[in-house]
Amino acid sequence: MKCFVACLMLVGFAWLDAPYDPAPHLTAIAKSGPQGEGSATAKLARDELAKQGVDILPPLLVAMDTSNAVAANWYRTVYEEIVARELKRAETKWPIEFFKEYASDAKRVGKPRRLVLTLLDKLDPAFRDQWLPTRLEDAEFRYEAVGLALAAGDRALTSKDDAAAKAEFRKAFEAARDSNQVSQAAAKLRTLGESADAVRHLGLVVDWWVVGPFDAPQKTGFAKVFEPETRVDLQAKYRGQGGAEIAWKRHHETDALGQLDLNKQLGATREAVGYAYSEIDVPREQAAQVRCGADDNCSVWLNGQKVFGRDQWLNGTRFDRFITPIQLKAGRNTLLVKICQGPQHKDPEVPNNWSLQLRLCDADGRGIVFQSRLTEKTGSEK
Amino acid sequence: MKHHILRSFSLVFVSVLFSSADNCSAENWPGWRGPNRNGVTTDTGVPTTWSASENVLWKMPLPGIGTSNPVVWGDKVLVTASEGRDQGELHVIAFDRDTGRERWHQRLWGTAPTLFYGRSGMASPSPVTDGKRLFAFFGTGDVFCFDLDGGLLWQRAIAEEYGPFENRFAAASSPLLFEDKLIVQCDHYGASYVIALDQQTGANRWKSDRPEVWLSWSSPQLVPSGDRVELVLSGSEKLDGYDPRTGSRLWTVRGLARECVPTPVIGHGMLFVVSGPNGTHFAIKPGGSGDITDSHVVWKNDKGTSFVPSAILAGERYYLADDKGIGSCMDARTGKLIWKKRFGDKFTASPVSADGKLFFTNESGSTLVLDATQASYEEVARNDIGEEVYASPAISQGKFFLRTATNLVCIGKKERNAVQSAE
Numbered sequence: 001m002k003c004f005v006a007c008l009m010l011v012g013f014a015w016l017d018a019p020y021d022p023a024p025h026l027t028a029i030a031k032s033g034p035q036g037e038g039s040a041t042a043k044l045a046r047d048e049l050a051k052q053g054v055d056i057l058p059p060l061l062v063a064m065d066t067s068n069a070v071a072a073n074w075y076r077t078v079y080e081e082i083v084a085r086e087l088k089r090a091e092t093k094w095p096i097e098f099f100k101e102y103a104s105d106a107k108r109v110g111k112p113r114r115l116v117l118t119l120l121d122k123l124d125p126a127f128r129d130q131w132l133p134t135r136l137e138d139a140e141f142r143y144e145a146v147g148l149a150l151a152a153g154d155r156a157l158t159s160k161d162d163a164a165a166k167a168e169f170r171k172a173f174e175a176a177r178d179s180n181q182v183s184q185a186a187a188k189l190r191t192l193g194e195s196a197d198a199v200r201h202l203g204l205v206v207d208w209w210v211v212g213p214f215d216a217p218q219k220t221g222f223a224k225v226f227e228p229e230t231r232v233d234l235q236a237k238y239r240g241q242g243g244a245e246i247a248w249k250r251h252h253e254t255d256a257l258g259q260l261d262l263n264k265q266l267g268a269t270r271e272a273v274g275y276a277y278s279e280i281d282v283p284r285e286q287a288a289q290v291r292c293g294a295d296d297n298c299s300v301w302l303n304g305q306k307v308f309g310r311d312q313w314l315n316g317t318r319f320d321r322f323i324t325p326i327q328l329k330a331g332r333n334t335l336l337v338k339i340c341q342g343p344q345h346k347d348p349e350v351p352n353n354w355s356l357q358l359r360l361c362d363a364d365g366r367g368i369v370f371q372s373r374l375t376e377k378t379g380s381e382k
Numbered sequence: 383m384k385h386h387i388l389r390s391f392s393l394v395f396v397s398v399l400f401s402s403a404d405n406c407s408a409e410n411w412p413g414w415r416g417p418n419r420n421g422v423t424t425d426t427g428v429p430t431t432w433s434a435s436e437n438v439l440w441k442m443p444l445p446g447i448g449t450s451n452p453v454v455w456g457d458k459v460l461v462t463a464s465e466g467r468d469q470g471e472l473h474v475i476a477f478d479r480d481t482g483r484e485r486w487h488q489r490l491w492g493t494a495p496t497l498f499y500g501r502s503g504m505a506s507p508s509p510v511t512d513g514k515r516l517f518a519f520f521g522t523g524d525v526f527c528f529d530l531d532g533g534l535l536w537q538r539a540i541a542e543e544y545g546p547f548e549n550r551f552a553a554a555s556s557p558l559l560f561e562d563k564l565i566v567q568c569d570h571y572g573a574s575y576v577i578a579l580d581q582q583t584g585a586n587r588w589k590s591d592r593p594e595v596w597l598s599w600s601s602p603q604l605v606p607s608g609d610r611v612e613l614v615l616s617g618s619e620k621l622d623g624y625d626p627r628t629g630s631r632l633w634t635v636r637g638l639a640r641e642c643v644p645t646p647v648i649g650h651g652m653l654f655v656v657s658g659p660n661g662t663h664f665a666i667k668p669g670g671s672g673d674i675t676d677s678h679v680v681w682k683n684d685k686g687t688s689f690v691p692s693a694i695l696a697g698e699r700y701y702l703a704d705d706k707g708i709g710s711c712m713d714a715r716t717g718k719l720i721w722k723k724r725f726g727d728k729f730t731a732s733p734v735s736a737d738g739k740l741f742f743t744n745e746s747g748s749t750l751v752l753d754a755t756q757a758s759y760e761e762v763a764r765n766d767i768g769e770e771v772y773a774s775p776a777i778s779q780g781k782f783f784l785r786t787a788t789n790l791v792c793i794g795k796k797e798r799n800a801v802q803s804a805e
Contacts, residue, residue: 035586036536039536043535074534143467314596314640
């Protein structure tokens with residue numbers, strides 16, 4: 001019996017001396033998910049984790065690098081509680097170097113990296129200012145880094161240092177993915193006599209053949225199949241809305257962000273369908289994205305295969321509204337887009353837009369390199 | 383108590399009484415538009431005059447942006463907010479009702495970034511509490527449940543589970559409590575639905591798809607009808623009645639605006655529904671099945687409808703301030719216009735009422751106080767807080783809570799407060 005008690009005491013002391021292992025609690029939280037699943041277990045685990053000190057912040061942050069949004073928030077409640085408590089203690093030894101490495105690791109999920117950067121603002125106030133301008137290729141911090149480059153360019157302009165300004169604006173332009181920043185940097189470069197093609201940078205498709213309007217009353221246009229969907233024949237004539245004969249016409253869009261206004265190209269109308277067709281050459285087979293927005297809605301066929309369609313009405317053309325992964329083949333690729341026009345809003349003051357914006361880019365938002373095969377100069381381009 | 387309220391269905395209808403909470407008090411302000419989801423409270427002693435300095439008991443800065451109304455339960459005032467470039471940083475904050483001291487502050491991530499309105503971000507929906515738990519829904523499509531000490535109990539990333547919210551201004555519908563369920567209206571350009579979550583666990587109790595519906599920002603309402611309770615959803619040119627226990631659709635009234643924001647109010651055995659601009663006011667008898675447009679609409683008119691602000695019912699009269707600042711008062715039973723008046727400036731906030739007074743707060747932060755006991759237009763005061771206001775106010779325990787664009791302000795009678803403190 002004495003032996004048994006001694007063993008128990010040894011185990012007990014050993015347990016008391018053992019460092020806290022957060023792994024079981026972190027794992028328990030990782031199992032939380034949809035439908036509120038695992039919440040009770042996650043709460044118990046988070047309560048235990050939150051009792052710990054800053055030593056568990058590195059494994060906690062590693063766990064926060066997850067696509068499980070529910071688990072990430074459970075972890076965050078632990079992080080916030082520990083950080084708030086430890087910031088009040090002068091003697092806390094923060095793992096600052098780990099924080100810097102973590103914030104700088106662009107392969108990790110962005111949100112916890114941003115959280116750590118906010119903490120570093122308190123622990124090492126000089127860090128952000130010297131670090132952020134270097135994040136031009138970092139998707140999480142690129143927007144701020146580009147903003148800093150644009151601001152630096154403006155300062156150089158004020159100092160009449162055109163060479164430095166050009167360098168900063170060029171840096172901003174090349175790194176930017178946000179359409180406003182791209183446009184801003186391009187405009188700055190152009191005022192300095194530099195070339196900057198925002199359309200090409202973003203991969204906007206601006207060379208089209210367009211045809212319409214086809215008659216599509218009462219929002220039937222999205223589902224109804226018109227001739228261009230079965231075969232694209234740029235020489236064909238079709239029976240359009242009101243019995244009018246309609247034909248394809250070439251259009252080169254000059255809008256700064258490639259927004260194609262079908263009311264201008266096909267005539268203002270309602271309850272109709274229009275098509276836009278393009279062909280591009282790409283140098284190699286590659287994974288890409290088609291990013292598009294339309295008013296009222298659009299469907300997209302790549303090389304004859306439908307890759308996107310969303311039956312929505314009166315929702316506006318917005319940049320990168322819809323994002324669809326695609327696979328481009330080396331050489332010629334064809335794009336057919338169907339754009340529906342709904343009925344007039346019952347408020348006659350609401351404009352009845354009919355438009356499309358479409359671009360081809362990589363997963364990071366940089367336009368892919370392509371050449372339009374539509375070299376004919378006809379229609380509105382004449 | 384529950385059955386008494388159901389039987390006596392008249393002006394005051396306390397939706398929270400349908401929840402499982404056992405300690406609901408009308409002097410709390412437990413969710414969107416208060417204890418009855420209609421802006422009206424039985425609270426008394428509310429100040430009728432104030433300014434940026436007069437009768438301000440405390441003022442606390444708020445992070446980010448938001449237009450959710452403050453929720454008051456016991457000694458806590460609870461507010462949501464969002465910030466960040468994509469407004470994905472979410473805040474739930476509890477302040478001490480008497481001092482404004484921050485009691486707790488939870489910071490969380492929104493999971494599904496979407497477009498948002500610059501004044502409201504992801505914090506348009508007002509949270510709701512039963513006195514035990516606080517339920518906060520955000521425009522990102524996340525639902526969080528906390529205990530009233532700020533401990534997270536469960537969360538749902540419903541936009542991740544069922545698709546991100548596709549609308550211009552993020553989700554804005556304020557959820558409600560019914561029995562043991564939290565009901566959230568999720569109307570948008572993607573796959574719309576209304577969902578009931580288990581208050582205890584967050585799991586689905588039912589989900590009813592609304593494939594014919596597109597975006598709206600209106601909040602659900604509960605209405606007793608005979609021996610049943612109906613869940614009413616406004617949006618996409620119609621009003622739908624559902625069974626809140628099962629999610630099955632009961633009836634539909636056609637004729638609303640394409641995009642609906644105001645929340646229906648109830649009284650006199652009727653539902654009062656407005657949507658606009660250039661829309662229609664409806665007074666509707668609940669009940670029935672199928673299309674009840676021709677059988678259950680008691681009156682309608684198209685005078686002075688609002689896009690954002692909800693209406694308010696006080697006694698025999700139905701009041702509204704439209705977005706452009708035109709106020710109107712109608713006979714609730716007939717829809718006949720009693721008076722129309724230019725209130726001044728634009729309105730986003732919905733009116734509230736207590737102690738026989740109506741409070742209309744405009745975007746400049748000026749609150750027009752009217753005497754609700756008189757049929758004629760009787761102005762009591764105009765109180766300027768000196769800051770822009772887009773959120774609807776809350777009234778609780780003799781205090782008026784204004785969420786301005788940057789602060790949470792508690793307005794009260796200082797002498798009364800001194801007495802309370804001494805006690």
